[in-house]
Amino acid sequence: MAGKTLYDKLWDSHIASQRDDGSVLLYIDRHIVHEVTSPQAFEGLRIAGRKPWRAETVIATPDHNVPTTTKERLSGVEGIEDPVSQIQVKTLDSNCDELGITEFKINDPRQGIVHVVGPETGACLPGMTIVCGDSHTSTNGAMGALAMGIGTSEVEHVLATQCLISKKMKNMLVKVDGDLGKGVTPKDVVLAVIGKIGTAGGTGYAIEFGGSTFRNMSMEGRLTVCNMAIEAGARAGMVAVDDITLEYVKGRTFAPKGEHWDLAEKAWRNLVSDDDAVFDKVIEINAEDIEPQVTWGTSPEMVLPVHGNVPDPLAENDSSKKAAIERALQYMGLNAGQSIKDIKLDRVFIGSCTNSRIEDLRAAAAVVKGKKKADSVREAIVVPGSGAVKVQAEKEGLHEIFTAAGMEWREPGCSMCLAMNADKLEQGEHCASTSNRNFEGRQGFGGRTHLVSPAMAAAAAIAGHFVDVREF
Amino acid sequence: MKSFTTHSGIVGPMDRVNVDTDLIIPKQFLKSIQRSGFGPNLFDELRYLDKGEPGKPNEGRPLNPEFPLNFPRYQNTSVLLARDNFGCGSSREHAPWALDEFGIRSIIAPSFADIFYNNCFKNGILPIVLSAEDVDTLFKEMYDNEGYQLTIDLPEQTITAPSGKVYMFEVDAFRKHCLLNGLDDIELTLQEADSIKAFEEKHKNAAPWLFAS
Numbered sequence: 147m148a149g150k151t152l153y154d155k156l157w158d159s160h161i162a163s164q165r166d167d168g169s170v171l172l173y174i175d176r177h178i179v180h181e182v183t184s185p186q187a188f189e190g191l192r193i194a195g196r197k198p199w200r201a202e203t204v205i206a207t208p209d210h211n212v213p214t215t216t217k218e219r220l221s222g223v224e225g226i227e228d229p230v231s232q233i234q235v236k237t238l239d240s241n242c243d244e245l246g247i248t249e250f251k252i253n254d255p256r257q258g259i260v261h262v263v264g265p266e267t268g269a270c271l272p273g274m275t276i277v278c279g280d281s282h283t284s285t286n287g288a289m290g291a292l293a294m295g296i297g298t299s300e301v302e303h304v305l306a307t308q309c310l311i312s313k314k315m316k317n318m319l320v321k322v323d324g325d326l327g328k329g330v331t332p333k334d335v336v337l338a339v340i341g342k343i344g345t346a347g348g349t350g351y352a353i354e355f356g357g358s359t360f361r362n363m364s365m366e367g368r369l370t371v372c373n374m375a376i377e378a379g380a381r382a383g384m385v386a387v388d389d390i391t392l393e394y395v396k397g398r399t400f401a402p403k404g405e406h407w408d409l410a411e412k413a414w415r416n417l418v419s420d421d422d423a424v425f426d427k428v429i430e431i432n433a434e435d436i437e438p439q440v441t442w443g444t445s446p447e448m449v450l451p452v453h454g455n456v457p458d459p460l461a462e463n464d465s466s467k468k469a470a471i472e473r474a475l476q477y478m479g480l481n482a483g484q485s486i487k488d489i490k491l492d493r494v495f496i497g498s499c500t501n502s503r504i505e506d507l508r509a510a511a512a513v514v515k516g517k518k519k520a521d522s523v524r525e526a527i528v529v530p531g532s533g534a535v536k537v538q539a540e541k542e543g544l545h546e547i548f549t550a551a552g553m554e555w556r557e558p559g560c561s562m563c564l565a566m567n568a569d570k571l572e573q574g575e576h577c578a579s580t581s582n583r584n585f586e587g588r589q590g591f592g593g594r595t596h597l598v599s600p601a602m603a604a605a606a607a608i609a610g611h612f613v614d615v616r617e618f
Numbered sequence: 619m620k621s622f623t624t625h626s627g628i629v630g631p632m633d634r635v636n637v638d639t640d641l642i643i644p645k646q647f648l649k650s651i652q653r654s655g656f657g658p659n660l661f662d663e664l665r666y667l668d669k670g671e672p673g674k675p676n677e678g679r680p681l682n683p684e685f686p687l688n689f690p691r692y693q694n695t696s697v698l699l700a701r702d703n704f705g706c707g708s709s710r711e712h713a714p715w716a717l718d719e720f721g722i723r724s725i726i727a728p729s730f731a732d733i734f735y736n737n738c739f740k741n742g743i744l745p746i747v748l749s750a751e752d753v754d755t756l757f758k759e760m761y762d763n764e765g766y767q768l769t770i771d772l773p774e775q776t777i778t779a780p781s782g783k784v785y786m787f788e789v790d791a792f793r794k795h796c797l798l799n800g801l802d803d804i805e806l807t808l809q810e811a812d813s814i815k816a817f818e819e820k821h822k823n824a825a826p827w828l829f830a831s
């Protein structure tokens with residue numbers, strides 16, 4: 147019999163019940179909750195007179211709706227100016243208080259974007275099954291965990307039963323080997339992967355990111371890569387456990403201690419795909435071929451190396467692809483064949499659950515240090531992913547580097563990643579963004595998003611247009 | 619969850635293709651924190667002449683006199699007759715929540731969007747697929763006869779028209795079972811509570827750190 151993949155192992159060790167129709171009850175170890183997708187689930191529980199199965203496995207924090215200006219944040223929940231956002235945050239607070247769920251409230255120093263908070267507090271650990279009513283839950287797979295986004299009905303189901311009704315996905319290995327060039331980051335790797343397999347390439351699969359490039363990558367980089375597995379169509383992405391994982395986890399607030407740590411470490415060492423494991427699909431990429439990436443269109447797969455030129459629909463033979471290119475160019479206000487480097491930016495956003503960890507901010511700060519934001523860039527905001535990231539960055543003086551360069555230093559939250567709070571693009575504005583989705587209207591009605599790494603976004607803020615950070 | 623066995627009720631029309639979830643319940647209501655209260659805003663843009671907002675009272679809003687479900691003859695509609703690709707668009711469950719609260723127990727159409735179709739079952743609504751010709755016939759009979767009613771029998775998988783004509787329909791056996799017994803996913807899973815607890819014990823032995831508080 148062939149060996150098991152990492153996904154097989156995580157799956158097999160969490161089957162609480164196997165059903166006749168091929169589905170299973172998958173036992174969930176950690177459930178993370180935010181304010182937008184949870185209120186109806188809590189209400190559903192109440193209506194049915196049910197209680198959470200294991201409230202202690204649930205951790206909550208508001209992130210989508212929280213304002214990021216210090217002024218609005220000073221007065222806590224009451225300071226949220228948008229009344230509807232305020233109600234959503236208050237509802238999360240009261241649901242958590244009522245049910246005894248641990249919540250990092252708006253001005254708790256541990257508050258932040260769910261997918262940043264989970265790993266950094268040790269709430270999300272190797273070997274766990276992790277769910278959250280949010281598609282970017284895949285981020286947590288970087289810990290060597292099975293982490294998936296779920297819908298509101300499923301949030302309620304997991305709260306009530308500790309299980310998710312689930313069918314097994316297929317196994318895909320994305321193998322990247324070799325050393326990344328200077329200035330090439332994990333974000334560029336995952337964008338290049340999506341460019342290669344497309345946004346539906348991973349549909350129906352759980353992706354394991356393997357190969358020497360990921361082995362040599364920091365945990366924060368792995369989190370960035372797994373974050374965007376969903377943009378490749380895969381509900382889950384993951385990286386095998388190694389020394390880097392264990393070092394990252396050790397000592398975190400919710401990480402096992404003492405005797406439990408020893409037991410856990412032993413178990414976690416086994417969280418790798420067996421040598422003879424068989425994957426349904428394997429994609430191979432050479433790390434040396436990857437250059438800094440920039441998306442030009444309205445889907446993450448519309449991505450090119452920074453030296454590229456925007457495609458010309460006339461050169462495309464497939465009529466539906468041709469139409470998609472035409473539509474994207476029109477929405478993005480770009481000309482066929484124009485150089486990526488000629489795209490001028492109105493705003494720069496450094497943040498989101500993809501790229502708002504301390505390493506991301508360090509990389510951006512290293513680029514802007516001693517320089518000034520271009521006058522043509524209306525606004526450049528830096529939004530740390532969590533209170534802990536913010537404290538660390540301030541300790542290192544990164545915030546001063548940003549503000550000296552004319553950029554704004556904000557409070558933690560999702561911010562301009564999805565524009566549910568006040569941070570939004572205006573119609574027609576181009577934004578260099580370190581987030582994960584460049585869909586039409588994602589960052590504000592009519593806004594034009596270009597996805598890039600933190601270093602590339604920082605360089606664009608200084609130059610006013612895209613530049614190759616390696617030549618910067 | 620509500621169970622569904624047999625149901626007889628007034629048939630009302632939603633006579634257009636590709637009715638999307640935004641048309642069923644407009645975007646602005648998704649910022650709500652409740653799963654109830656959507657009924658009065660079902661088909662809001664078609665039903666009223668002004669724009670609906672969350673929190674705005676619906677009593678006294680000007681009704682669109684041209685929208686069929688506002689006609690006296692279609693009051694108390696509980697069976698919605700619809701066209702191809704009903705329920706396309708987003709995956710949010712606000713759409714079936716709104717239909718349910720409005721009083722719709724079953725929707726008959728030539729085809730449904732996938733996720734919406736699933737979400738109906740989760741919320742006690744029976745979506746029925748009939749051929750385009752049969753749906754056409756039902757539309758004609760409904761328009762010609764005020765107070766037109768259909769009788770839907772889930773155990774027999776039949777729809778009986780006033781003429782006595784019987785239409786057979788298909789439904790997945792597991793979903794039928796859940797709907798007949800009013801079982802929601804959660805209730806079904808809780809029937810396996812012993813398996814979950816047994817697993818939990820095993821899991822605790824294998825990974826005690828996950829159970830340390």
Ligand code: SF4
Nearest residue numbers: 282498499560563564
């Ligand atoms: S940062 Fe963006 S992608 Fe991440 S959880 Fe928030 S809204 Fe979603």
